[in-house]
Amino acid sequence: xxxxxxxxEILLKxxxxxxxxxxxxxxxxxxxxxxxxxxxxxxxxxxAGKSSMLNVINGFYHPQQGAITYKGVTRSQMKPHEAAxxxxxxxxxxxxxxxGMSTLDNIMTGRLLHMKSGLLSQALYWGKYLREEVAHREKxxxxxxxxxxxxxxxxxxxxxxxGLQKRVELGRALAAEPELLLLDEPMAGMNVEEKEDMSRxxxxxxxxxxxxxxxxxxxxxxxxxxxxxxxxxDYGRQLADGEPDEVRNNQAVIDAYLGVTE
Amino acid sequence: xxxxEAGQFKTSYQADQAIFPIRQDLYAYIAFLAVAFIGxxxxxxxxxxxxxxxxxxxxxxxxIGLNILTGYAGQLSLGxxxxxATGAFAAYKLSTAFPDMHLIIVFLLxxxxxxxxxxxxxxxxxxxxxxxxAVATLASQFFxxxxxxxxxxxxxxxxxxxISAPPRTVFGDFYITGPQAAPVTKYLFCLSFVVxxxxxxxxxxxxxxxxxxxxxxxxxxxxxxxGIPMLKTKLIAFAVSSFYCGIAGAFWAFLYTGSVxxxxxxxxxxxxxxxxxxxxxxxxxxxxxxxxAFMVLLPIFLxxxxxxxxxxxxxxxxxxxxxxxxxxxxxxxxxxxxxxxxRLWQIFKEKMRLWPxxx
Numbered sequence: 298x299x300x301x302x303x304x305x306e307i308l309l310k311x312x313x314x315x316x317x318x319x320x321x322x323x324x325x326x327x328x329x330x331x332x333x334x335x336x337x338x339x340x341x342x343x344x345a346g347k348s349s350m351l352n353v354i355n356g357f358y359h360p361q362q363g364a365i366t367y368k369g370v371t372r373s374q375m376k377p378h379e380a381a382x383x384x385x386x387x388x389x390x391x392x393x394x395x396x397g398m399s400t401l402d403n404i405m406t407g408r409l410l411h412m413k414s415g416l417l418s419q420a421l422y423w424g425k426y427l428r429e430e431v432a433h434r435e436k437x438x439x440x441x442x443x444x445x446x447x448x449x450x451x452x453x454x455x456x457x458x459x460g461l462q463k464r465v466e467l468g469r470a471l472a473a474e475p476e477l478l479l480l481d482e483p484m485a486g487m488n489v490e491e492k493e494d495m496s497r498x499x500x501x502x503x504x505x506x507x508x509x510x511x512x513x514x515x516x517x518x519x520x521x522x523x524x525x526x527x528x529x530x531d532y533g534r535q536l537a538d539g540e541p542d543e544v545r546n547n548q549a550v551i552d553a554y555l556g557v558t559e
Numbered sequence: 560x561x562x563x564e565a566g567q568f569k570t571s572y573q574a575d576q577a578i579f580p581i582r583q584d585l586y587a588y589i590a591f592l593a594v595a596f597i598g599x600x601x602x603x604x605x606x607x608x609x610x611x612x613x614x615x616x617x618x619x620x621x622x623i624g625l626n627i628l629t630g631y632a633g634q635l636s637l638g639x640x641x642x643x644a645t646g647a648f649a650a651y652k653l654s655t656a657f658p659d660m661h662l663i664i665v666f667l668l669x670x671x672x673x674x675x676x677x678x679x680x681x682x683x684x685x686x687x688x689x690x691x692x693a694v695a696t697l698a699s700q701f702f703x704x705x706x707x708x709x710x711x712x713x714x715x716x717x718x719x720x721x722i723s724a725p726p727r728t729v730f731g732d733f734y735i736t737g738p739q740a741a742p743v744t745k746y747l748f749c750l751s752f753v754v755x756x757x758x759x760x761x762x763x764x765x766x767x768x769x770x771x772x773x774x775x776x777x778x779x780x781x782x783x784x785x786g787i788p789m790l791k792t793k794l795i796a797f798a799v800s801s802f803y804c805g806i807a808g809a810f811w812a813f814l815y816t817g818s819v820x821x822x823x824x825x826x827x828x829x830x831x832x833x834x835x836x837x838x839x840x841x842x843x844x845x846x847x848x849x850x851x852a853f854m855v856l857l858p859i860f861l862x863x864x865x866x867x868x869x870x871x872x873x874x875x876x877x878x879x880x881x882x883x884x885x886x887x888x889x890x891x892x893x894x895x896x897x898x899x900x901x902r903l904w905q906i907f908k909e910k911m912r913l914w915p916x917x918x
Contacts, residue, residue, distance in 0.1 A: 355784060381786030393781035395774045397842065405767075406774050410786045412767045416795065419769075422762035427573065430766065434572040473785065 302525060305333035307366075308477060308509050309354065314363035316349055316533075323349040324360065324533045331477070336503050336510045338524035340517075342553060345530040347513045348390055351479045354511070355387055356380040367477075382410060386475035388466045390482045390513075396455035400465050403454055404440055407472025408433045440468050444498060460491040467498060471506075478502065480512040484519060492516065496523060521545065529553070562911040578761060595750060600743050608742040613815045615855045616746075616753045617807050622835040622847035623760050624803025629833070630841035631764055632796035633776025634684050638696035639804050640828035641703035644821055645673045646805025647812035648713045651722045654813075655715055662727045662735055666752070666813075670806040676703070677801025678794050685790045688779075700826055707821040723818035736813045745814045752810070756803065761844045763799065772796050773842070834885060838892050840901025849900040857884065 309331040316324040324346045331337045339347045352358040354365065356375035364371050367383065386407070395403050412433060418426040441447055444464050449457060454465055463483060470478055483499065484492045496519055502508050514520045520527065521541045529536040529544060531553040537544050544550055564581045579585040599612065625639050649669035653660060660668075680699040684692055707713045714722050726737025734740040735748050763769050771792045774782035783789055812819040831854060839850020858881050865872045872880070896902055 357780075357784065377784045378786045378788050381784065387784060389781065393778050393784075395777035395781070397777050398770070398773050402770055402773070406770045406782075406785060406787075409767055409771060414767065416763075416768060416799075419766035420759040420763050422766060426766065427576075430576060431572045434576065438572070469785065 302335070304335045304525070307331070308333045308368065309511075310366040311350075311354070312364050312366070314350075314353060314360045314365070316346075316353060316358055316360045322533050324353070324530075327363075327528075327530070327533075327535050329528045329535070329538050331509060331511055333509055334503070334507055335525040336499070336512065336523055338520045338527045339511060339513050339530065340515075340520055340527055341530035341536070344532070346533040347530055348481055349533075350530065351387060351481055351511070351513065354380075354477075355385050355479060381473065384474075384476035385479065386470040386473045386477075387479035388463070388470050388481060388483060390485065392459075392462045392466055394454045394462055394466055394469070397453065399451050399453055400446060400457070400468075401434075401437065401441070401450045403465055404437045404468045404472045405433065407469040408437060410473060437472055440471050443471075443501070444468050445494075460487050460494075463487070463491075463495065464498070467495075467502075471502065471508075474506075476509060478508050478510045480510060480514075482513050482515065484514055484516055492519060499523060562908065562914075564912075576765075578765070592754065595754075596747070600747060605742040608746045609815075611855060611859070612746050613742070613749060614811075615851055616749045617810045617815050618832065618835065618855065619848045619851035620753050620756060620810065621804050621807035621832045622839065622851050623757055623844060624800045624807060625832050626836045626839075626841065626844065626847045627760060627764070627772070627803065628796050628800035630836055630843065630846075631769060631776065632772035632793065632800075633779075634681075634793060634796060635689060635693040636696040636800070637693050637826065637829045637833065638680060638699040638703075639832045640824040640826060641700040642673050642677055642801045642804035643808030643811060643828060644703055644707055644824035645676050645801075646670060646808030647819055647824065648707055648722065648821075649673060649805065650809035650813060651715075651724070652713065654725055654727060658725070662729050662813075665727075666806055666809050669809045670802040673805025673808070674798040674802040677797040677804075681794050681797030682790075684793045684797065697826070697829075700829055704821045704825055719820070721818050721820045722812065724813040736817070738817075749810055749814050752806070756806065757844055757848075760799075760803065764844065768792070768795060776842075834889055836899075837889055838899055840899030841897065843898070843901035845904070846899050846901030849904070853900065854885075857881070 307330045311327055311329050314324055314327045315322075327346075327350065339350055341347050349358060353360050356377045356379060359374045364373055367385070395406065398406075412429060414426045414429050418424070422430075441450060444467065446461065446464055446468065449461060449465075454462055457465065467480070467483065480499070484495050487495065499510060499512070500523065503510055512524070524541060526538070526540055527544045528538050529547070529550050536549045536553055537547045539547075562583050567582055569575045569580070574580070579588060599608070603612070621639060621643055624642070625636060628634050628636050646669045649672040650665050653665045653668055654662070680696060683695045687695060708720060711717075714720050724736040726734055726739060728734050729748065733744045735745060764772070771782070771787050774785070774787055775789070775792060779789070808824060811823070816823070835850035835854050836847060837850070838853055839848070840846025861881050861884065862877060892899055
């Protein structure tokens, strides 16, 4: 699918990022960009620094060195809720849903940045606030339809099976109407059928909503099929950056994945 | 068989968002309110109203306050007694300094003052969680009680340190506070306030801010990443919670006991309210009422039950027994049903929806 697709300007640019925890270097000199409308994959063996990279992008970790340019604004630090406000949403490797709340409420929390009513009108739950709540409920119902989770609308997410929880988490991220969606191993631990469903949702999100996606995934088949371009990390260093075919034939990448005799 | 939503179709999201989406629930609620507003005042004795219903309502209000903070927003607090004392003393200072101020305004203002105090003591919650936060709020509890004992200004320099509610009327010449006030008027005034505030609390917890609170409670890191400002949301929870506790404290002093000393709001009060929400149900407005009813009724039951079966137990043994029963119950609920009586009620309703069929 990467052949006829064309992309807009650079949405996010990562330049010379270094991140370390004490003596452990999580990221060393990482440089890449994400263009508007593309699906960008970040791959690498375990502990390569992929999740750290996502955490840097959405402001959860602050790199010691380097700059991140998002929508033309360069910054070295940003708070997570500021990143959310600027249109960056994400899902987590270990599901981070709000377990005590229903599917519907979980996805509604994704809308909270778009809701403006004050405390008093929420307490009254009347007139303006009621209209706002219903309007956002309609948006959320669109997402519920899109992800085909109508039947579990009122179920507390703690009771849902793993695959569905992953889907609800995607729903919560989509509800924020992000420009950049970060997916941390959206298919980990899923069977083939669930993976196919999830791949379909990712492609449709990108295709119909025009959302730019950065994803981390271990299933190489999925990554090669879905992504337009890949970044390969190993031990925090950047091994390769390019289209799937280039990366597949890159000797450094093959060595990192298969090991090399010295 | 009778409790069933068959045939009730919702055609709008508004109908689906209602507090009682099933019609039978709504009817039951209206009937319950009718009993509380009409039946109880007609039938109940003054003794019943002033020793059972008033403490029940006041403690239920405090339990709603603590439930918002602990049950919904997940911030464990042991400062409830201190906040109730703040409300009581604020109401006392306001009503004695401004004798013409309407009593409803006095109560609302004392709630707002307590909210301010709550925000101040909520600031550490940004950095500390769980038991450590509980200890920090415990400090506020001791500090506030110490302050009201220490400085005579709060009690208008009364020698005993006791404050007495000045006689005040609402709606013409109905005395609400003071010796002339009839228990029935006190009860109805208190009930109206509590019902209204409970409704507002229910609305808050099912709206945007309620979802933010629960998000912080369930997974604070994810909450921050989806864009919830931590400090602001936690402080709003402290403010709203303290507002409720403050009004509850003012009611305690003005409507229930009539006169009060700071010791009435010591750390035991905080624990009592905490036990209420644990037994009643964390994260449930209804649970606050159930827990309060349970905590008010159980001691009375324990006092009278031995008499009924002809066993005489000394008063001191009874009070030990009471503490033991509460201790066992708390452990039982924490292990078996952490969501308390409210959850048991919910399970019962789900069974009723199917009854008499197995599934």
